[in-house]
Amino acid sequence: MITKQLLDPKSIVVVGGSDDVQKPGGKVLKNLIDNNFKGDLYVVNPKLDNVQGIKSFRDVAELPQVDLAILAIAAKFCPQTVEVLAKQKSTKAFIILSAGFHEESEEGAKLEQQIVDTINQTGGCLIGPNCIGMMNTNYAGVFTTPVPKFDPKGVDFVSGSGATAVFIMESGMPKGLTFNSVYSVGNSAQMGVEEILEYLDESFDPKTSSRVKLLYVESVNQPQKLLKHASSLIRKGCKIAAVKAGSSSAGSRAASSHTGALASSDVAVDALFRKAGIVRCSGRDELTTVASIFMHPELQGKNIAVITHAGGPAVMLTDSLSNNGLEVPAIDGPKAKELLTKLFPGSSVANPIDFLATGTAEQLGFIIDACEKDFDHIDAMAVIFGSPGLFPVYDVYDLLDQKMRECRKPIFPILPSIINVKDEIDHFIAKGRINFPDEVTFGNALSKIYYTQKPAPEKPVLPKVDEAKIRKVIDNAENGYLQPEQVQDLLDAAGIHRAGEAIVTTQTDAIESAKKLGFPVVMKVVGPVHKSDVGGASLNVKDEKTVASEFDRMIKIK
Amino acid sequence: MITKQLLDPKSIVVVGGSDDVQKPGGKVLKNLIDNNFKGDLYVVNPKLDNVQGIKSFRDVAELPQVDLAILAIAAKFCPQTVEVLAKQKSTKAFIILSAGFHEESEEGAKLEQQIVDTINQTGGCLIGPNCIGMMNTNYAGVFTTPVPKFDPKGVDFVSGSGATAVFIMESGMPKGLTFNSVYSVGNSAQMGVEEILEYLDESFDPKTSSRVKLLYVESVNQPQKLLKHASSLIRKGCKIAAVKAGSSSAGSRAASSHTGALASSDVAVDALFRKAGIVRCSGRDELTTVASIFMHPELQGKNIAVITHAGGPAVMLTDSLSNNGLEVPAIDGPKAKELLTKLFPGSSVANPIDFLATGTAEQLGFIIDACEKDFDHIDAMAVIFGSPGLFPVYDVYDLLDQKMRECRKPIFPILPSIINVKDEIDHFIAKGRINFPDEVTFGNALSKIYYTQKPAPEKPVLPKVDEAKIRKVIDNAENGYLQPEQVQDLLDAAGIHRAGEAIVTTQTDAIESAKKLGFPVVMKVVGPVHKSDVGGASLNVKDEKTVASEFDRMIKIK
Structure with a gap:
């Protein structure tokens, strides 16, 4: 409307x-x-x-x-x-x-x-x-400050609370987050969050529309409408993150006193967001960090190169990424050796790629080029570059900006020295770039986004079910029990995806099957009901050697 | 040394x-x-x-x-x-x-x-x-900036990495964190983190010494020494938080390349920190937030009053606190009613205490006084006060500073408008105060601190063991099995603390025993081995009525 x-x-x-x-x-x-x-x-x-x-x-x-x-x-x-x-x-x-x-x-x-x-x-x-009103690239119809930087590719932000909208902008602006529109819906007398989302969906133009939407809501009044338009926008290539506050019972009581929100079951909200493909955030800093990541190209895989001139933050970022399911895989081979020759002695390219406190803009360029072109398994780069305050780093941040324009793989800038090189960071942000000041906040948010599933297709494709085969499996059951192979046949006949399985009786078959299925594998003994009580289950078996030794051990279990 | x-x-x-x-x-x-x-x-x-x-x-x-x-x-x-x-x-x-x-x-x-x-x-x-060197209240012997504000009650900060120390200070300074000393140990040729900690412990003076210690380490080379002095400091009333980077295997590889850290088992580090009473943090923002909380009086209980002039952040904070095990309990009764009359119509004192966007400094004073003096179950206050940018808020922040000096209960200032009222926040910080710009980051850190246990006493007091009674219980066992009452006698005789128990055979006894033990209780049927398979276990039974109905149901289980 x-x-x-x-x-x-x-x-x-x-x-x-x-x-x-x-x-x-x-x-x-x-x-x-x-x-x-x-x-x-x-x-x-x-x-x-x-x-x-x-x-x-x-x-x-x-x-x-x-x-x-x-x-x-x-x-x-x-x-x-x-x-x-x-x-x-x-x-x-x-x-x-x-x-x-x-x-x-x-x-x-x-x-x-x-x-x-x-x-x-x-x-x-x-x-x-x-x-508090609304604003977009045409006018600032709000009675509050700050008025953020507007940009047709910036965030479309819809908030159920005016003051919270202000505080969210104050969290995003120092990072460099720009906006395309800000709607504060207040009492939602005619138009609420869902109606704005409906409009953003129906007016979406792949050529001109912004692709990043943020929501702050305390109640979901029209879940079907929210689901429909949020998932539709995401299917069109948009990214949506939201805070639904009131997730605890005390918080829900608080929300109800604040915006008159009816308590919604938090499990239901979680399910709704998951189904829609919305990244759910719990606070302002997380929301604006997720939005900042959204403003970069999408992560196509989970292998991150951590590029740094300082070891500590690289270690903390590596922890944050790996502990949340992303990978900082080793980098080696001739191309890595070649890269190493271009860096100062003492540098490391093993990933994190550490080009030392003395590292130059030119060297950062070599590293980024290698990650972009030579290291095929790398999906994205996180570049950490601060300053101990000795000299300016404009050249490094200018190079970074240039490479971000040239590279196909996403590059995330982590510039921790918000005091020492404030001017340089401001200069970088003025070019439309975004800074992630805390590497761990960034790492947690990146992982959360990566593991938020895309919405289900609008018309779910049901698997083909082979009823005749199912009948046959059932008919062949002895005493109503199914052997493992039969269970697999049954699932396959019903079109249900499953992890691969193999039943083996020799060590050689065990190794061959494991290689075929792909590591890591789980190994279980066939027979005993309470397998783990007798040591008959082994998780995360990562190599052939372990398959062999575990097979030898398990085959002896009575 | x-x-x-x-x-x-x-x-x-x-x-x-x-x-x-x-x-x-x-x-x-x-x-x-x-x-x-x-x-x-x-x-x-x-x-x-x-x-x-x-x-x-x-x-x-x-x-x-x-x-x-x-x-x-x-x-x-x-x-x-x-x-x-x-x-x-x-x-x-x-x-x-x-x-x-x-x-x-x-x-x-x-x-x-x-x-x-x-x-x-x-x-x-x-x-x-x-x-990078060291600095304290006497001199700045480092070659880096920024040089933070020094203060004899500020943080003693020991870092295994120089650049990381710089970035940690850059994370803490905007919040208002001050320092008493900063040590960057570099290669630790003669003195490492453990030696500095030893010195801080042995030279500790309850009258003059700072009570907050922060550590950034990539390896723990002398775990016994670290444990000894960290726990000793904490027993003397200090608070310690630390980042031990390299918690993942990829991060550990990275740390080993950075500072030559030997991989330490992360489980062992966790156990060590837990035993010492160190609050373990995963990143810079978390570390400086925890340190900022340390600079306030210690939380004596888990009931927090959330005081706000804006609903949204109060809801998010309430979620963060309750989802992490702290409480934002309801506030009611005559004193609450009295407080409400001092606020503008539409305000709420139910907790969160919301005194609206139009709320004044004077009203904030009434609220804080009531939480301090009238609401006995409240252990601490979190005051959220930002600004939509219409007028200055010096009066509010001055009042807040004054009340923080007067009150016994801790008051945590959450001032989200880092752009709109930057000058007022700077003015507040200049008085030695600290700001928590993000309510959820604050809430998560507060809960983490509250649930970090104090170190075990230096000489553990072992329970008194009644060997004669144990002998008697064992001698009376039939076929090697013990009845539930006998198990209880055995634990009591061995001086092992346990949850209270009672075996009952009538509904009246069930209710009486539950009242005596205190709600909530767990109810279990005596007899069947796999109790839950037959519905013979009931968790979180909260009132007499449920005890009665559950008893009636369970007593029929064969």
């Missing part, structure tokens, strides 16, 4: 605009002016003809036709104002900042309904009431 | 000091000058008589007597220089910044040993080589 007047208004009126920039009506006007809204701007203020240099009308009835109205007046005056604007001024978009509606009283709820009815009758749309 | 000349030198010479502040020798001199070292300062430089305004000697032999020497010259020149200083200039403390020792070659290892021998002969101490 979003209108083009909300997204790209040719004219905006701030009803209740004033010269007091410590009040919402004054501040939202200041934001519109300061952030260069290019259309016509008006104010309605019963006492003034000019507010902050903008023409002010004493009465809303005196206004010319206007696309978008931002209301910062007492709740009781809103319905009448909306009526005039919607019916006489062709206003098709409203942002109501004022509180005092259904969140406060029954009377307020009635006012809110009256407004929604009027706007629905005239085909308009409404953000709020009781919100 | 630390000498007073290392801690509080009356004179320092920088051997290899130069005018080039992009080199270690120039930069360490600049740091000493810029940070107001109060003693005599000299330079040795073969080409200059004056370096950065400081008198320079052409040869080390020309120097007067000097307490501490900082060496920034090639490794091969170090032994001879140390020889002259130790034997002719009474130098009792050395910091060797230079690399090129045992980390590089066998020849380097020999040079290193030569230096250690000389210093040991003359009763001196050595930091390094191959380190």
Whole structure:
């Protein structure tokens, strides 16, 4: 139900605009002016003809036709104002900042309904009431700061809480996160998180639309709608991360007191997000870190090259990645040896690739090129480069920016020296880049994203079931028990995917089968019911030698 | 083996000091000058008589007597220089910044040993080589920036890696973390992390010493020593947090390449830290957050009041605390009602205590006073107060600082608006306060600290064992089996603590026993071996009614 007047208004009126920039009506006007809204701007203020240099009308009835109205007046005056604007001024978009509606009283709820009815009758749309407003690349219709950097490829961010939206932007901006649109839905009288998502889905254009969406919600009111549009967006190539706060029972009580959220079962929310393919985050820093990763090319595999000029953070990042299921695989061979010759003595290319505190921009270039072109098993690079404060590192960060433009594999910049080389990091971010200041926060987030599954296809493809074969397996069962081979036949006949299996009776067969299935394998003795009680199960068997020795041991189990 | 000349030198010479502040020798001199070292300062430089305004000697032999020497010259020149200083200039403390020792070659290892021998002969101490140096409240003997704010109650920080020490300080400083001393041990030729810890333990003075210690290590070379002194410090009232990097096998390989760390079993490290009472962290942000919490009074219980002017972060914090085992318990009763009358309509005191976006400093004062004095079950307060950018919040942060000085219960400030009210946060930090910018990072760290056990007593007190009674129980066993009552008698006789138990045969007895033992209870049927297979076990039975119904159900089980 979003209108083009909300997204790209040719004219905006701030009803209740004033010269007091410590009040919402004054501040939202200041934001519109300061952030260069290019259309016509008006104010309605019963006492003034000019507010902050903008023409002010004493009465809303005196206004010319206007696309978008931002209301910062007492709740009781809103319905009448909306009526005039919607019916006489062709206003098709409203942002109501004022509180005092259904969140406060029954009377307020009635006012809110009256407004929604009027706007629905005239085909308009409404953000709020009781919100901080919205902003996009065309205008900053919020009464809060900061106004982040806008960018058509930046994040589309929808928040159920205004102050939280502010704090989330304050967490993302120092990292370099940019935005395409920010919606604070407030009471969601006409449009809530789900409606905005629906719009983002239905208006998605693979050529021009941003691909990163962030949500902060305390309740999921329309789970089916959320699922439909979130998964649809992800199938179109978007990435979505969300905080659904209120995951604990105490938190759920808190959320219900905050935004009137009905307690939703957290298990259900988890299942919903998983089905939709949404990366669920628990806090602001995690959310903006995940969003920052989303702004990079997608990870195509789990092998990460950790490139560093300082050992410690590389070790911590390696721990974080490997402990969460990603890999920092060894790098060796002739190409690795060749790379080593281009670095200072004492460097290591084994992965982490450590080119020492004295390492240069040129050497970083050699390393990145080798990871991009020579080390085929590497899927992405994490480059850690800070500074002990001796000299500037502009050249390194410029090289990094250049390589990020050239390389196909994702490169993640971890620049820890937010004090020593603040200027260089700002310069890097000004080029549209993002910094991950903490390597472990980054590593945890990267793993979480990698292990969030894509949504199920819209129409699930059911496996082909071979009923005749199933019948045959069942008919051949003795006493109602199935042998292991029969269980496998049964699963195959039902089209159910399974880990490969082999029943063997000789060491040679055991080794051959293990090689065929691929390491690591699990080995189990056939026969005893409580296998582990008798040592008849062995997990994570990684090589032929162990298969051989485990076979010899198990074959003796009675 | 630390000498007073290392801690509080009356004179320092920088051997290899130069005018080039992009080199270690120039930069360490600049740091000493810029940070107001109060003693005599000299330079040795073969080409200059004056370096950065400081008198320079052409040869080390020309120097007067000097307490501490900082060496920034090639490794091969170090032994001879140390020889002259130790034997002719009474130098009792050395910091060797230079690399090129045992980390590089066998020849380097020999040079290193030569230096250690000389210093040991003359009763001196050595930091390094191959380190960034050390600093404390008396001087900044490092060649890196930033130099943090020093404070006798700040953190004692010992790092096995120099660059990582820099990055950890860069993570802590924006939060407001201050330091009492920073040691970068480098090659640990004479003094490693364990020796520094030993010194901190043996010199501990309950009146003057700082109580917070942080460690960054990649290997634990002397586990017994670490355990002894870490646990001793903690028993004396200190708090210690540490990153032991290399917890994964890939990370361990990386650490071994970085600092030559021998792979230590991570399970063993975990056990060691647990036994010592060290809070183990996985990254820099977590480490400095834990340290920041350490700088507050210790949590005495798990009930936290979440005080906020914005709902969202309070919900996320509540989730983080409750999901990690702390509580955000309901607050009610007459005192709560009274507090509510002092807040704006729409506020909530149920916990989270939400005093709305319009909430004032005065109201925050009422809330904190009530939590301190009226709500006895509350152990600590987390105050969330950011800003949407409309007006300054100095008054709120000043009030917060004042209440933190007055209150006995810990108050943790969560100030998320690091952009909107940066000046106010800086002002707050300048008073010696600390900010937790992310509520979830804070909540996770607080829980981790709370659930890290204190070290075991130095001499464990073994329970009294009643051998005669044990003998009697065993003698009365039929066929080698013990009845449940006999098992209990046996445990009691051996002095082993256990959960209370009662065997009952009537519903009335079941209820009486449950009340006596205290809810919740577990109920199990006596008899069947596989109790849960027959529904004969019931967990988390919370009230008399459930005891009654479960008894009726279980008593029928055959």
